[in-house]
Amino acid sequence: MSRRPHGKLDLDPATVKQARALARKVGRPIVTTAKKHTTVAVERATLRLAGLEGADAEGTPWVNRLMDVVRADTGLEHGVALPVWDALARGEAGDLVSLAQKASAGSVTFRLPEGRDAARARTASRKQVGRGIKRIDQRRVERDRMIKRQGDAPRTPWIYLIVATGDIYEDIPQAQQAAREGADVIAVIRSTGQSLLDYVPEGATREGFAGTYATQENFRLMRAALDESGKELGRYIRLTNYASGLCMPEIAALAGMERLDMMLNDSMYGILFRDINPVRTFVDQRFSRQVHARAGIIINTGEDNYLTTADAIEAAHTVTTSQLLNEYFAKEAGLEDWQLGLGHAFEIDPEVPDSFRMELAHALLARELFPAAPLKWMPPTRHMTGDVFRGYLLDGFFNLVGALTGQGILLVGMMTEAVVTPWISDRDLALQNVRYVMNAAGELHRDFRPEPDGFIVTRANQVLGESLELMERILEHEHGLLDAIADGTFGLMKRPADAGRGLDGVAKKSSVYYNPASEILEEA
Amino acid sequence: MSEQDSSGDVETVAEQPPTPPEGSIVRPYGDTTGDGMVQISFTLPIPHSKVAEGAAAQLANKMGMDPALVVHAKPMGPGFTFFVVYGRVNHLVDTSKVVVVERDYPLLTPKEANAAIKRALRRRLTVVGACIGTDAHTVGIDAILNIKGFAGEKGLEYYRELKVVNLGAQVSVPQLVERARAEKADAVLVSQVVTQRDAHLLNTREMSAAFRESYPSDRRPLLIVGGPRFDEAMAGELGVDRVFSRGTTPGEVASYLVHQLTQRKAS
Numbered sequence: 061m062s063r064r065p066h067g068k069l070d071l072d073p074a075t076v077k078q079a080r081a082l083a084r085k086v087g088r089p090i091v092t093t094a095k096k097h098t099t100v101a102v103e104r105a106t107l108r109l110a111g112l113e114g115a116d117a118e119g120t121p122w123v124n125r126l127m128d129v130v131r132a133d134t135g136l137e138h139g140v141a142l143p144v145w146d147a148l149a150r151g152e153a154g155d156l157v158s159l160a161q162k163a164s165a166g167s168v169t170f171r172l173p174e175g176r177d178a179a180r181a182r183t184a185s186r187k188q189v190g191r192g193i194k195r196i197d198q199r200r201v202e203r204d205r206m207i208k209r210q211g212d213a214p215r216t217p218w219i220y221l222i223v224a225t226g227d228i229y230e231d232i233p234q235a236q237q238a239a240r241e242g243a244d245v246i247a248v249i250r251s252t253g254q255s256l257l258d259y260v261p262e263g264a265t266r267e268g269f270a271g272t273y274a275t276q277e278n279f280r281l282m283r284a285a286l287d288e289s290g291k292e293l294g295r296y297i298r299l300t301n302y303a304s305g306l307c308m309p310e311i312a313a314l315a316g317m318e319r320l321d322m323m324l325n326d327s328m329y330g331i332l333f334r335d336i337n338p339v340r341t342f343v344d345q346r347f348s349r350q351v352h353a354r355a356g357i358i359i360n361t362g363e364d365n366y367l368t369t370a371d372a373i374e375a376a377h378t379v380t381t382s383q384l385l386n387e388y389f390a391k392e393a394g395l396e397d398w399q400l401g402l403g404h405a406f407e408i409d410p411e412v413p414d415s416f417r418m419e420l421a422h423a424l425l426a427r428e429l430f431p432a433a434p435l436k437w438m439p440p441t442r443h444m445t446g447d448v449f450r451g452y453l454l455d456g457f458f459n460l461v462g463a464l465t466g467q468g469i470l471l472v473g474m475m476t477e478a479v480v481t482p483w484i485s486d487r488d489l490a491l492q493n494v495r496y497v498m499n500a501a502g503e504l505h506r507d508f509r510p511e512p513d514g515f516i517v518t519r520a521n522q523v524l525g526e527s528l529e530l531m532e533r534i535l536e537h538e539h540g541l542l543d544a545i546a547d548g549t550f551g552l553m554k555r556p557a558d559a560g561r562g563l564d565g566v567a568k569k570s571s572v573y574y575n576p577a578s579e580i581l582e583e584a
Numbered sequence: 585m586s587e588q589d590s591s592g593d594v595e596t597v598a599e600q601p602p603t604p605p606e607g608s609i610v611r612p613y614g615d616t617t618g619d620g621m622v623q624i625s626f627t628l629p630i631p632h633s634k635v636a637e638g639a640a641a642q643l644a645n646k647m648g649m650d651p652a653l654v655v656h657a658k659p660m661g662p663g664f665t666f667f668v669v670y671g672r673v674n675h676l677v678d679t680s681k682v683v684v685v686e687r688d689y690p691l692l693t694p695k696e697a698n699a700a701i702k703r704a705l706r707r708r709l710t711v712v713g714a715c716i717g718t719d720a721h722t723v724g725i726d727a728i729l730n731i732k733g734f735a736g737e738k739g740l741e742y743y744r745e746l747k748v749v750n751l752g753a754q755v756s757v758p759q760l761v762e763r764a765r766a767e768k769a770d771a772v773l774v775s776q777v778v779t780q781r782d783a784h785l786l787n788t789r790e791m792s793a794a795f796r797e798s799y800p801s802d803r804r805p806l807l808i809v810g811g812p813r814f815d816e817a818m819a820g821e822l823g824v825d826r827v828f829s830r831g832t833t834p835g836e837v838a839s840y841l842v843h844q845l846t847q848r849k850a851s
Contacts, residue, residue, distance in 0.1 A: 240661060252734075253723040256752070269723040269777075333732045335741075335750070365732075441736065485627045488660045561752070 067428040068509055069520045076429065079524065082531035083384035086541050091392055093542075094346040097339060098573065100127055100258070100565035102347045103140040105309035106577045109192030109317075110185070112156040113276065115262035116164065123310070124259045126160035133170035136567035139575045141189070145181035146173035172572070186576040193354065193580050196316035200356040203296075203319055210290045213244035215502075217437065217462055217470035218298070219494060224249035224481065226268030228278045232285045237484075239289040239297045242491050245322060245469065247300035248282060250274050255305025255334050256561060260314065274301050274311055279318035298322055300360070303348045304330055306340070306562045312348035316355035322401065322469075323352060326362035327389045328382065331545060333365055337560035338545055349393035350581040359395065360469070361386040364405035364438035366550070372407040372442075376422050377526035378550060379404050383426060384527065385541075387433070394584060397432035401469050405438035406458040414515065416457055421519035423465040424510070429524070437462045439473025451475040452493065459497035464505050470494065608680040612673060620672045622649065627666050632659035640667040648673045689843035691835060694743050697842045701745035704846035711740060711841065712764045712805075713773040714751035717787040722753045724775035724811055728834050737835045746838070757787075757794045764805055765798070771806040771841050776813070784813055785822065792823030806844055808837070 066073060104123040115121045127140060134143045144159065152168045153159035162168045173181050213219075221243035223234045235246045251268030254261075264281060265273040272278060279301065286297040298321035303312040308325070315323050327345055330336040352359055363379040363386075370378065383402045390400055404426050408415040426435055439458050444451045455473035462470045472490045474482045482490075510516035530549075537543035539557070546556040614621025624644070630636050637654050644652030649671035656668035692700065701709050713725045727734035729750045731741040741748045749767050751760065764772050774791055776784035788809050795804055810828035819827045826840060 237661065251723070253726050256722055256726065334730065368738075444736075483627070484660060484664055485625070485666045488658075488666060 065512065067431075069424055069428050069517050070512060071425075071428055071521065071524065075524060075528070079384055079429070079528055079531070080388070082528060082535070083381075083388045086531055086534050087385055087388040087392070089540050090342050090542070091346065091389070093339060094342045096569055097343045097566055098136065098139060098569055098575065099309075099340055099343050099562070099567075100131070100136060101307055101309045101340075101344050101562075102575070102578075103127055103136065104307075105313045105347065105351070106140060106189060106575055107144070107156065108310055108313045109577050110156060110188045111192060112160065114157060116161075119262055121259050121262055122157060122160040125164040126156070129163040129168070130170050134172045135570075136565075137570040137573065138172050139569070139573045141185040141574050141576055142173055142178060142181045142572070143170035145185040145188070146171065146177055149177070149180050149184060178572070178574075182574055182576070185574075186579065189576040190580060192313070192317065193577070196313075196351070196355045199316065199319040200354075203321065203356060206287070206290065207296045211295045213295060213298075215498070216434075217467045218244040218434075219491070220245040220247060220300070220436075220469050220471045221487065222247045222249055222471070222482075224271045226251065226270070226272050227266045228264050228272055228281055229266065231272055232282060235282060236285055236289045238487065239286065239293060241487060242495070243297070243472075244295070245298040245300055246282075246286060247322075247324075247471075248272050248274075248278070250302050255302070255330060255336075258306045258562065258565065260307050260310050274314075276314045276318060279314055279320060283318055283320070300324070303352070303359075304362075305334060306330075306336060306344075306565070308341075308344040309347040309351070312351040312355075312357075315357060316351050320357060322358045322360055323348075324362060325349060325352065325359040326365075326382075326403075327386050328545070328550065329362040329365055331555050331560065332550055335555065335560050337563040337566065338542055338555055338557045340560070340562040340566050343566065345389065346393050347578065347581075349390055349395055350578070350584075353394035353396070353399065354581060354584060356399070358399045358401050358434065358469075359390060360401040360436045361403045363403040364407070367405050367407035368442055372405075372409070373412065373418060376418075376523045377530055379422070380425065380429070380523055380527040381530050382550075383430065384531070387430065394581070397430075398434065400430065400433040401436040402426065402430055402433050403436045403438060406440045406454075406461060406473075407438075407442050410440075410443055410454060416461075417515050418519055419457075419461050420464065420510075421516040422523060423461050423467070424516065425520040425523055427465045427467070428520075434468025435466075436469040436471065437465075437467035438471050439477070441477050444473075444475075444477035446479050448475040448479065451477060452489065455490065456493050456497060459494050460501060463497055463501050464508055466505055604678050604680050608678050610677050610679060611675065620674065621670065622673050623668070623670050624649075625666065625668045627660065627664050629664055631663060632657060632665040636665045637667075640665075640669060644669045644671055648675050650674060687836075689840050692839045692842060694738065694835075694838070697838050698743055698745040700842045700846055708745050708747045709770045709841065709845060710747045710749070710767050711771045711773060712749045712751065712760070712767055712769040713775070714755035714760050715753040715775050715777070716755050716757060716760060716791055717776065717783055722775070724777050725750065725752075725773065728773065728775070728810065728832070728837050733834050737833045739834045740838055742834075743838055746841075757791050760791065761794050761798050764795070769805045770845055771808060773837070774807075774809045776809065776811040784809075784811055785818075788822045788824060796823065806841065806848075808840075810837075 104127050107123040112123050130140050130143050153162050219242055221238040223231045225231050249271040251271040251273050261273045261275050264277045286299050290296045300322040301320055303323040303325045330341045331338045363382045366375055366378050406419050408418055440454050452475040458473055474486050474490050476486045534541055534544040542557045548554040611620045612622045637657050640654050641652050652669050652671035654669050658666045660666050713729050715722055715725055729748050730739045733739040740746050792807055807824040808826045809824050812830040814827045814829050816827045816829045
């Protein structure tokens, strides 16, 4: 009697187990490092959870002003909570905003409280930050209730469309129109370069560069607009933004408090593609993922980016490796399988023979390796040439792979990729493309079984094998992943652990370090 | 109508410029020489109706399509209709009168750029980039330098033979000069995005003067500025080697660098 194959690719369960064991081995020292450090962004996120909003006349957020003074007086290594709530207890100010105002005027001096004073500051900070966490909990309950009342997306994959005008008041009607046209998820692309700002801009914004700034007010405005659309259309419209870059933890906190539903959040993207310091990234990422876990937010990871710089065939195993690492880091931070929109993309050169079979093999590998994760399927960009007719065909084949491999989130490809920002007709044609494929072949996966030792099965197993080899190579480095990132193992970029943006915002925690947000999130 | 007919039309009119060179008159080709057939698509902001289709045909007529055949009309939401139109245009194109601004350097792929640097310099080429003055917008410099790039092209960091030092925003001119010297920069890239009262011009002049002061003229790194408010013709006036304006891609900057620096080396 022959044994029953495991799924469509017959992946060896022992190999899959080994892959996860290797990812854990690679990731664990990073988590240990992350736990030993804090960053200015984590501390500012804590202040935001405690309810500190707004900015001074020059637009510098109060969280930044307060953080800077506390840091100058007592350092970053003890955290912001003890000195701040000690000052409040000493009656330096009645609330956080006035404390921040007085601190920036130079009329408050912070100290590190000890003994009973420290205990008092701990209790008070925990109480106040706890309110922010509670608000996140309430927003999560509210989402569940609205999905029940308005209805959920009618099918998977969820159709994910992007708006990006730079002006939130232009984005809103476009997003509402996209929802009417069939979008289940709206992503508001951020202004280029926001990831490198060490503060979150304040208020509603009307100009950006190839995108719209992520601000608490913009989140609020778009959320309200999409709730309106949900009511009109009888299905809940999900909202997506980006928790990446130097303010990852703060944006995660704002997203939780303003009921965003999905956040782009990759473990290594900022390091490799934005030259942000690796330690800063891993510390910020862990905190932001804990917040996302609590908020019931689905994260989208950024593996598609690897394929925009490296060859999609040669680098296929780096995508798998990154997915495994992202999964490990995500689960360690408390995220569940249904929250892991692990990324991958249709980026193989269409001139390569059997490119479609290879795309199918790679997509199926992601599906079978992460059976309970929604998976985020990204359309071709690199080989979209301006020949919109050919691009439309390519998008059709991309959609077909999505249908055949049960992708959870499908970012709709535009035939005018690399030509113009999508026109109304581009979006309409793109959605027709998706609808045709889903209608014609949405159930094809039921009949589709690749030949047991055929091209697709062989290719998928080969990529998984290469991924294991890569993780073993990472482990051969003295400092594992950090060294591997430093010597250019991922992509072509060399990113040493002691360089990169945001490094000066990292500190090793002292023995009295206290952060009420981390404490509450770790308890969950 | 044949090609000869059309050139004959031109000749019969007095006061016309000299006859265009043989074969320089062309018209679009569908499936027969000289048929002038084109295909266009567009959206009108009106609901789909017979009137809408008539409006599409009218637009096509005004664009010189006659006859114009509206082959497809599809409503998109309540207020828009999308059209595909096929038809014949009566315009002639004279290729001898086409004016193109030629780039004065060849566009290279990253691979070609790397190979050219290796061949000419036998070392990596160092580029120092910054936003100077109070401008905190690193969008421009990051689009050109970061590996992520811009407009589908990878940034200069992606080029193996380029060493990129991105100093970020709000860098002072003395800091920039100092770092350029320390890194032995071959080229300095400065971006100015958001400016008021011509600050970008003042900053650039200050920058170029500082470099002239601290370097002998034959050793000075290549100075390049870029940003949406610059005029590409102002390089001389600003004392820099090149100005790049809105829409410049990393590939163009890289190609220019390679062209200039490998030439400089050769001369």
